[in-house]
Amino acid sequence: xxxxxxxxxxxxxxxxxxxxxxxxxxxxxxxxxxxxxxxxxxxxxxxxxxxxxxxxxxxxxxxxxxxxxxxxxxxxxxxxxxxxxxxxxxxxxxxxxxxxxxxxxxxxxxxxxxxxxxxxxxxxxxxxxxxxxxxxxxxxxxxxxxxxxxxxxxxxxxxxxxxxxxxxxxxxxxxxxxxxxxxxxxxxxxxxxxxxxxxxxxxxxxxxxxxxxxxxxxxxxxxxxxxxxxxxxxxxxxxxxxxxxxxxxxxxxxxxxxxxxxxxxxxxxxxxxxxxxxxxxxxxxxxxxxxxxxxxxxxxxxxxxxxxxxxxxxxxxxxxxxxxxxxxxxxxxxxxxxxxxxxxxxxxxxxxxxxxxxxxxxxxxxx
Ligand code: ADP
Numbered sequence: 001x002x003x004x005x006x007x008x009x010x011x012x013x014x015x016x017x018x019x020x021x022x023x024x025x026x027x028x029x030x031x032x033x034x035x036x037x038x039x040x041x042x043x044x045x046x047x048x049x050x051x052x053x054x055x056x057x058x059x060x061x062x063x064x065x066x067x068x069x070x071x072x073x074x075x076x077x078x079x080x081x082x083x084x085x086x087x088x089x090x091x092x093x094x095x096x097x098x099x100x101x102x103x104x105x106x107x108x109x110x111x112x113x114x115x116x117x118x119x120x121x122x123x124x125x126x127x128x129x130x131x132x133x134x135x136x137x138x139x140x141x142x143x144x145x146x147x148x149x150x151x152x153x154x155x156x157x158x159x160x161x162x163x164x165x166x167x168x169x170x171x172x173x174x175x176x177x178x179x180x181x182x183x184x185x186x187x188x189x190x191x192x193x194x195x196x197x198x199x200x201x202x203x204x205x206x207x208x209x210x211x212x213x214x215x216x217x218x219x220x221x222x223x224x225x226x227x228x229x230x231x232x233x234x235x236x237x238x239x240x241x242x243x244x245x246x247x248x249x250x251x252x253x254x255x256x257x258x259x260x261x262x263x264x265x266x267x268x269x270x271x272x273x274x275x276x277x278x279x280x281x282x283x284x285x286x287x288x289x290x291x292x293x294x295x296x297x298x299x300x301x302x303x304x305x306x307x308x309x310x311x312x313x314x315x316x317x318x319x320x321x322x323x324x325x326x327x328x329x330x331x332x333x334x335x336x337x338x339x340x341x342x343x344x345x346x347x348x349x350x351x352x353x354x355x356x357x358x359x360x361x362x363x364x365x366x367x
């Protein structure tokens with residue numbers, strides 16, 4: 001069985017006041033007893049989770065992210081990808097925007113920061129260490145923006161010489177590492193969120209138009225966790241000789257894991273077949289296209305062991321070691337319920353449906 005697990009959650013935001021004033025109608029309805037939605041009268045889509053317009057940030061977090069934080073602490077890489085058209089709720093849901101203090105505004109990253117440090121401090125106390133300073137764990141953050149194929153460091157905004165720009169490098173063993181990326185150590189949730197806010201503010205103010213920045217670029221907020229853990233001797237078969245456990249020296253192991261929060265460029269940038277791309281002056285986003293292909297290749301049983309096209313874009317290259325393998329991936333697909341957005345919503349549902357085929361290829365027909 002493939003170890004890759006991609007879950008896909010769909011979040012439908014409420015109609016906003018502009019849409020209500022324009023008398024737009026909702027074109028999405030919900031199944032009562034399963035995570036299924038209907039678009040218009042004839043299309044059905046099933047996901048791992050479906051969140052209705054009245055779902056809270058807490059609901060979304062509890063049902064999709066809480067278990068992933070446990071996997072992360074156990075040493076697995078996790079990636080959450082927020083996908084959808086501009087204005088569908090990606091930044092709101094992820095919490096990677098600048099206005100996080102609004103009512104119920106705390107998104108995924110804010111809740112994650114508190115859950116992570118609570119859990120680490122609890123286990124640190126249990127294992128007899130005094131506190132975070134004892135170094136049984138270390139948490140670092142980085143925050144990158146990928147605009148076209150250029151990587152910018154949102155924690156190091158004033159560094160703009162070509163040599164010091166972040167880049168993606170390949171080690172001799174074929175593994176990927178990020179060079180020239182600022183990784184800042186943080187000791188608590190507040191510090192982590194302070195850096196998030198700092199990078200998000202730079203992202204917004206560094207552009208002439210906030211919406212243009214978030215619709216065209218991908219934002220990748222990453223948390224690196226390094227831990228030093230005592231291995232459980234009782235589970236070690238070599239030592240399983242009934243000797244008193246006091247005689248056994250604790251075996252320390254180091255583990256490192258990464259959690260990426262990716263607020264993707266607006267999915268309207270993926271239009272390929274619709275004639276209005278040129279009319280709207282929208283250029284295709286190679287990252288979104290490549291990401292769809294990578295996720296699809298990872299899940300395609302028939303092509304298992306064959307080529308996964310990570311090299312086709314910087315986005316997939318950047319996330320290469322956190323997509324597939326033992327990593328956990330959550331795609332949070334966000335859509336507007338308005339009938340005026342029907343085609344954009346349909347495209348998002350198709351893209352998300354394709355991602356979900358990793359786990360379950362026998363699904364309803366999405367076409
Ligand atoms: P995107 O990042 O997809 O471009 P945003 O997250 O910026 O979209 O959302 C657009 C607007 O809609 C914002 O003003 C945001 O506060 C609001 N919004 C999005 N999702 C929700 C939701 N589930 N509930 C309430 N407001 C929302």
